[in-house]
Amino acid sequence: MISAIYNFALTTGANRVIKGARIEHVCGDPTLSPEKDYAFGMRIVTRALETLTTAVAGPTLFDPMTPGTTPEADHAS
Amino acid sequence: MSSPLRVVHYVNQFFGGIGGEDQAHVGVTVRAGAVGPGRALETALGEGARVEATIVCGDNFASEQAEDAARTIGDELDRLKPDVLVAGPAFGSGRYGLACALACKVAQSRGVAAITAMHSENPGASSARREIYIVPTGTSTTSMPAALAALAPLARRLGRGETLGPAELEGYLGRGVRRVHDRGRPGYQRALDMLLDKLHGRPYRSEVPYAAPERVPPAPPIADLSRARIAMVTTGGLVRKGNPDKQVSANAVRYHRHEVAELESLSPSDWEAYHAGYFNHLVNSNPNYILPLSFLRDLERHGRIGKVHEHIYALPGVSTPVAVSAGHGRNIAADLKAGGVDGALLVAT
Numbered sequence: 001m002i003s004a005i006y007n008f009a010l011t012t013g014a015n016r017v018i019k020g021a022r023i024e025h026v027c028g029d030p031t032l033s034p035e036k037d038y039a040f041g042m043r044i045v046t047r048a049l050e051t052l053t054t055a056v057a058g059p060t061l062f063d064p065m066t067p068g069t070t071p072e073a074d075h076a077s
Numbered sequence: 078m079s080s081p082l083r084v085v086h087y088v089n090q091f092f093g094g095i096g097g098e099d100q101a102h103v104g105v106t107v108r109a110g111a112v113g114p115g116r117a118l119e120t121a122l123g124e125g126a127r128v129e130a131t132i133v134c135g136d137n138f139a140s141e142q143a144e145d146a147a148r149t150i151g152d153e154l155d156r157l158k159p160d161v162l163v164a165g166p167a168f169g170s171g172r173y174g175l176a177c178a179l180a181c182k183v184a185q186s187r188g189v190a191a192i193t194a195m196h197s198e199n200p201g202a203s204s205a206r207r208e209i210y211i212v213p214t215g216t217s218t219t220s221m222p223a224a225l226a227a228l229a230p231l232a233r234r235l236g237r238g239e240t241l242g243p244a245e246l247e248g249y250l251g252r253g254v255r256r257v258h259d260r261g262r263p264g265y266q267r268a269l270d271m272l273l274d275k276l277h278g279r280p281y282r283s284e285v286p287y288a289a290p291e292r293v294p295p296a297p298p299i300a301d302l303s304r305a306r307i308a309m310v311t312t313g314g315l316v317r318k319g320n321p322d323k324q325v326s327a328n329a330v331r332y333h334r335h336e337v338a339e340l341e342s343l344s345p346s347d348w349e350a351y352h353a354g355y356f357n358h359l360v361n362s363n364p365n366y367i368l369p370l371s372f373l374r375d376l377e378r379h380g381r382i383g384k385v386h387e388h389i390y391a392l393p394g395v396s397t398p399v400a401v402s403a404g405h406g407r408n409i410a411a412d413l414k415a416g417g418v419d420g421a422l423l424v425a426t
């Protein structure tokens with residue numbers, strides 16, 4: 001799940017949660033130039049796809065701005 | 078000294094001693110006195126209560142010929158005139174649970190108090206908990222003694238014409254009934270008391286029932302994205318321009334499935350958002366913000382993913398009861414699975 005209000009997603013049990021940009025523009029940022037907006041959106045989407053190839057034990061947050069194989073462990077309590 | 082409490086017990090073919098699944102078709106019969114678990118029920122009911130008769134009915138008969146079963150049970154109750162009908166316990170058995178619920182409803186429709194017991198997730202409980210008294214049990218007969226111990230005192234009181242108190246105090250499943258009553262102290266004082274208890278680490282109990290969110294086991298990871306079929310779902314209220322499908326802007330009673338097999342991206346001239354929970358103007362200038370088709374097409378072209386699924390799913394995820402949302406989610410997931418989808422991106426606004 002890609003969401004800008006990712007804490008809701010985590011506490012309500014979504015297992016793979018990706019930080020979106022903002023509620024009004026989850027996959028991108030219209031304040032950037034069209035090229036940078038697209039690149040930013042692509043980063044979010046590719047990160048989201050990566051999470052689908054990653055095993056998780058429970059609700060886990062992934063940040064598109066810190067790519068890597070180790071997700072931020074954020075098991076919502 | 079009051080006259081003894083007259084109880085009629087409803088059980089299925091198994092507990093009635095007729096037989097197992099091979100006898101589930103048998104119709105309604107009546108035995109004098111207690112049968113099977115009815116004897117333990119009678120003990121649990123204690124002095125001054127007697128199981129006058131036991132109504133036995135096959136579970137398949139009760140569910141497949143419910144009208145016949147209801148009529149016969151009703152006739153027998155008219156004849157027996159008990160103070161209370163006790164049905165079950167049915168534990169986790171779905172058809173038995175539904176049959177117990179049916180028997181209780183028939184009894185109540187004839188002015189006979191009724192109560193049953195079953196597991197809270199038994200279909201009989203989920204379908205009838207608002208109409209009848211149901212004591213929660215475990216899923217199997219090993220919880221019989223506890224079930225009868227909880228059931229018997231409530232059955233006695235109902236049989237005596239008493240009204241039961243709130244579900245949380247009496248121990249039956251909540252029926253969704255709200256009654257006005259005086260809690261003694263006004264809400265702001267109770268709220269502050271609760272806050273002080275919380276701050277001091279003392280036990281407190283919220284007056285707002287909390288239903289913990291459902292935990293779903295994570296899906297196993299996709300082994301090879303380059304061969305995976307990827308779908309997209311959005312709760313951002315994506316609609317075709319002008320909303321020809323008449324999607325609502327909140328409290329979605331359904332979700333919408335759209336075909337995108339021919340599309341490279343979502344154009345603002347063809348798509349927009351209709352959602353009461355956020356400002357839609359930015360999405361209206363670029364709908365891919367909530368349904369990232371343009372990005373996935375790019376990745377599909379480059380072989381990073383196998384295939385973009387030809388259907389997208391959209392609804393406005395705002396002001397919708399959790400149970401309704403969960404239903405939408407289950408149906409979308411089932412559709413995705415049937416469509417051979419390996420993974421899905423859900424964009425939530």
